[in-house]
Structures are given as structure tokens and as C-alpha cells.
Amino acid sequence: MPNDPKYFGEGLPYLKPFKNKGKLITIEGTDGTGRSTQVDLLKEWLEVQGYAVVETGWTRSNLMHKSIEMAKSGNMMDRMTFTLLYATDFADRLESQILPALKSGHIVLADRYIFTAFVRDSVRRADPKWIRNLFGFALVPDLVLYLKIDMETLIPRVIESGGMNYWEAGMDLHMGQDLFDSFVNYQSALVNEYEKLAKEYSFEVIDACKGVEDIRDKIREKVKDILGKPKK
Amino acid sequence: MPLFDKKHDAPGKLIIVEGIDGSGKSTQIALLEKWLESQGYSVFFTEWNSSELVRETTKEGKKKNLLTPTTFSLLHATDFADRLNYQIIPPLKAGMIVLADRYAYTAFARDVVRGVHPQWVRSLYNFAIKPDLSFYFRVPIQAACDRILTSRAQIKFYEAGMDLGLSPDIRESFKIFQSKILEQYEKMIHEYNLVPIDATLEIHEQQEVVRDKVKEVLKGYLKKRTIYAKRPKVFWRRFTVS
Numbered sequence: 001m002p003n004d005p006k007y008f009g010e011g012l013p014y015l016k017p018f019k020n021k022g023k024l025i026t027i028e029g030t031d032g033t034g035r036s037t038q039v040d041l042l043k044e045w046l047e048v049q050g051y052a053v054v055e056t057g058w059t060r061s062n063l064m065h066k067s068i069e070m071a072k073s074g075n076m077m078d079r080m081t082f083t084l085l086y087a088t089d090f091a092d093r094l095e096s097q098i099l100p101a102l103k104s105g106h107i108v109l110a111d112r113y114i115f116t117a118f119v120r121d122s123v124r125r126a127d128p129k130w131i132r133n134l135f136g137f138a139l140v141p142d143l144v145l146y147l148k149i150d151m152e153t154l155i156p157r158v159i160e161s162g163g164m165n166y167w168e169a170g171m172d173l174h175m176g177q178d179l180f181d182s183f184v185n186y187q188s189a190l191v192n193e194y195e196k197l198a199k200e201y202s203f204e205v206i207d208a209c210k211g212v213e214d215i216r217d218k219i220r221e222k223v224k225d226i227l228g229k230p231k232k
Numbered sequence: 233m234p235l236f237d238k239k240h241d242a243p244g245k246l247i248i249v250e251g252i253d254g255s256g257k258s259t260q261i262a263l264l265e266k267w268l269e270s271q272g273y274s275v276f277f278t279e280w281n282s283s284e285l286v287r288e289t290t291k292e293g294k295k296k297n298l299l300t301p302t303t304f305s306l307l308h309a310t311d312f313a314d315r316l317n318y319q320i321i322p323p324l325k326a327g328m329i330v331l332a333d334r335y336a337y338t339a340f341a342r343d344v345v346r347g348v349h350p351q352w353v354r355s356l357y358n359f360a361i362k363p364d365l366s367f368y369f370r371v372p373i374q375a376a377c378d379r380i381l382t383s384r385a386q387i388k389f390y391e392a393g394m395d396l397g398l399s400p401d402i403r404e405s406f407k408i409f410q411s412k413i414l415e416q417y418e419k420m421i422h423e424y425n426l427v428p429i430d431a432t433l434e435i436h437e438q439q440e441v442v443r444d445k446v447k448e449v450l451k452g453y454l455k456k457r458t459i460y461a462k463r464p465k466v467f468w469r470r471f472t473v474s
Contacts, residue, residue: 009352080313088307091306092298095302095303
């Protein structure tokens with residue numbers, strides 16, 4: 001059913017009124033929880049059922065990727081600047097990918113959403129009110145799937161799949177003696193923040209310590225709930 | 233909580249100028265810098281939308297008209313955050329006088345005219361510090377238009393607010409857009425204690441008023457002159473051109 005778009009805050013006051021005919025499904029979780037695998041599986045499954053799907057991912061806007069790459073490689077920015085870069089990227093994707101897709105009745109799968117910015121900023125002790133206002137232009141998703149993981153499961157997965165990198169380990173925060181300690185402390189802090197958000201924003205929590213198929217099936221159940229009757 | 237009201241406690245002073253395009257504010261701040269340096273003060277100059285981090289992105293976004301009111305606003309806020317961190321706070325902590333050509337008020341005026349929510353953009357800049365002195369160069373719209381339209385070969389797309397579809401004629405659009413910005417500035421005079429300067433006066437007359445105000449703000453401020461102060465090139469380029 002088409003409905004009026006709902007925003008977290010002030011929204012985008014300059015847009016002409018429109019109806020949202022699609023669904024916005026977002027997947028959150030720390031690095032190594034298998035988000036992108038699940039997005040692929042879900043996309044495939046939805047398309048087989050006849051739904052048109054558009055995928056969007058964090059920092060993937062055409063407008064901003066150059067500035068973000070430059071910032072990451074230079075390692076020279078403060079938290080505020082970083083957050084604003086990501087917010088700009090998100091705004092660009094919202095207006096150029098997400099909203100047009102929803103208007104035309106697509107299902108949008110977002111690999112990470114504004115909650116990623118919330119947790120990363122909380123860990124860096126930012127003012128939670130400021131960032132919530134900043135992302136007040138964001139559309140409220142129809143479903144937030146949160147892939148929850150514990151450190152015992154996460155660490156071997158990350159090491160097997162190519163190792164820990166500077167940003168995933170939160171090295172800018174100096175949370176540990178070495179890369180490994182820093183990674184563990186940083187990722188645990190992120191999981192803690194996600195826990196708080198899960199309550200505040202009613203995430204659907206999915207146990208990501210399980211196998212790929214188990215997670216996939218759980219996700220399908222949740223998605224079925226918001227889609228209503230399957231199209232045949 | 234009042235928005236955008238954070239006083240800094242650094243030993244330096246932050247002085248900024250605002251006004252629409254063609255109000256003559258850049259000429260005035262250049263003359264102010266010249267005078268302060270001649271008085272033995274150590275001065276640092278910073279300019280709106282000049283950080284390297286987003287320069288390419290902004291340029292490309294503008295060239296291809298990819299920017300929406302929200303991304304336009306956020307890109308400028310990113311630029312500002314980067315400059316605050318690198319160009320404004322360090323010289324203030326070092327006890328210098330920082331002169332800024334345009335400040336957050338530019339965003340409050342322009343972005344609101346573009347259609348973002350006034351409260352949203354004000355809280356967006358809540359991380360910024362309040363200047364010690366903010367000049368607003370007040371000019372009637374016709375005078376500003378005459379200056380810009382005669383002095384420059386071409387008005388740029390976003391400068392004229394062409395993204396808003398105010399008029400298909402770029403000159404006409406420029407005029408409507410700048411008038412709306414002017415309205416926003418007028419509202420901010422009281423909101424943020426901007427010091428209005430009559431920008432229709434002769435250049436040297438305006439500068440006299442400006443220097444008197446600056447003297448008041450600098451009472452009790454100890455001047456510090458560094459042995460070697462590198463002056464940003466951009467200032468001299470602008471100064472000699474105008």
C-alpha cells in the first residue's frame with residue numbers, strides 16, 4: 001500500500017509531496033557479520049518472487065566516494081568531519097537512489113543505514129542529540145535487521161577472511177596496545193552501542209553466530225511479515 | 233538550549249564578515265587584515281568553502297548540477313568542520329586573531345532559502361564556536377546586483393540559485409535569490425548580534441567603523457607577533473584583484 005513517507009526528523013521540506021510505494025529494508029551489524037552475503041541472498045530470493053530490488057551500501061554514492069577515499073587514506077580528519085562526509089554521502093544516496101526507487105515501488109535493501117553512523121559516533125563520545133538531528137532528513141525504514149554477533153565468533157571469521165584493517169580496528173581511538181586488542185575493544189564497544197539502539201529503534205535482532213542458512217531463513221521470516229501476501 | 237551559542241575560551245579572537253555577494257565584505261576584511269598586521273597583531277585568514285578535502289567533490293557536484301539542497305548544505309558543513317579543526321581552532325588557541333570571510337551564518341541564510349529546515353541547519357552547525365565579532369555588510373539588492381553584474385563576466389549556476397527554478401534568466405534568478413538571502417540575514421541581526429555596517433558608504437568610511445568596533449573587541453587582548461607568520465596566498469590574490 002502506498003503511504004506518505006515518514007522521516008526521523010525534519011525530513012526534506014523542499015520535496016514535492018509523494019507516495020512511497022515500496023519498502024525500505026536495512027541491514028545493520030558490525031564488520032564480519034555476513035551482511036553483504038545476506039543482502040545478496042535476500043535480493044535473489046525477492047527477485048525470484050517478482051519483487052524489483054535496488055541495493056544501496058554505505059559510502060557508495062557517486063558524489064562522495066572520492067572525498068571519502070581521500071579522507072580515509074590521509075588519516076587526517078576529526079570525527080565531526082568524518083561524520084559529515086558520511087552524512088553527505090547518505091543524503092546523496094537517499095535522494096538519488098533510495099527515494100526514486102521507493103516512489104516507483106521497488107524494495108530497497110540498504111547494507112548499513114544511519115545507525116552505523118550513530119554507533120561509530122557514540123563510541124567516539126559524540127553528542128547523541130547532534131547526530132540524531134543531523135540525520136533528521138533520513139527516511140524511517142520499514143524493517144531494520146540487526147545481525148548480532150559475539151567476539152568469539154567474530155574474531156576468527158575476520159582473521160580468516162583477510163585480516164583486520166585500521167578502520168575496522170578503530171585504531172584512531174587508541175583502544176589497545178596493538179591491532180588485535182584494539183579490534184576487540186572497538187568491535188565490543190560497537191556491539192554495546194548497537195544493543196542500546198536495538199531497543200530505541202525496535203530492531204529485529206538476528207543471531208549472526210549461526211550459519212549462513214539459519215540467518216537467511218530468519219531474515220526471510222521477518223521480511224515476509226512486512227510484505228504481506230507473497231506475489232505469485 | 234539556544235542553538236549555536238558556544239563561546240570559545242581560547243586566548244585568540246575570532247572576527248568574521250557576512251553579507252550577500254557584491255556587498256564588499258571581502259574588500260573590507262582584506263583591509264582589516266592589512267591594518268591588524270601593521271599594528272603588530274598576528275593574523276590568520278580563512279575563507280568559506282576552501283578546504284581541500286571536499287573541493288573536488290563540490291566542484292564536480294556543482295559542474296554536473298548533482299547537488300540537492302541537503303547535499304549542498306552538508307558539503308559546506310563538512311568543509312567548515314575541516315577548516316574549524318585545522319584553520320580556526322589552532323590559531324585561536326595560539327592566541328592569534330582569526331579573520332573569516334563568511335561563517336556559519338552564510339549557511340543559515342543560503343541553505344534555508346534553498347529549502348532546508350532552519351532549525352536543522354542551525355543544529356547542524358552546533359559544533360562551531362561563536363565569533364567574538366560578526367560584521368554584516370548591509371547593502372540594497374540593486375547595488376549588489378550592479379556590482380556583481382558589471383564586475384564579473386559570468387554568474388555561476390548555484391550563485392544565482394538556478395537550482396531553485398526561480399527564473400529561467402540567470403540575472404533575474406540571481407536577483408531574486410540574493411534578495412531572499414538578504415531577508416534571512418536581516419532576521420539574523422538580532423538572533424546572533426551581527427554588527428550591521430552600511431555597505432553603501434565609501435570603502436574607507438566603512439573601514440573606519442569596522443576598525444573602531446575591532447578596537448573595542450581587542451581591549452585587554454595581548455598582541456602576539458610570531459617571528460615568521462606565513463600568509464595564505466589566497467588572501468593576497470584576492471586583495472590585489474579587488
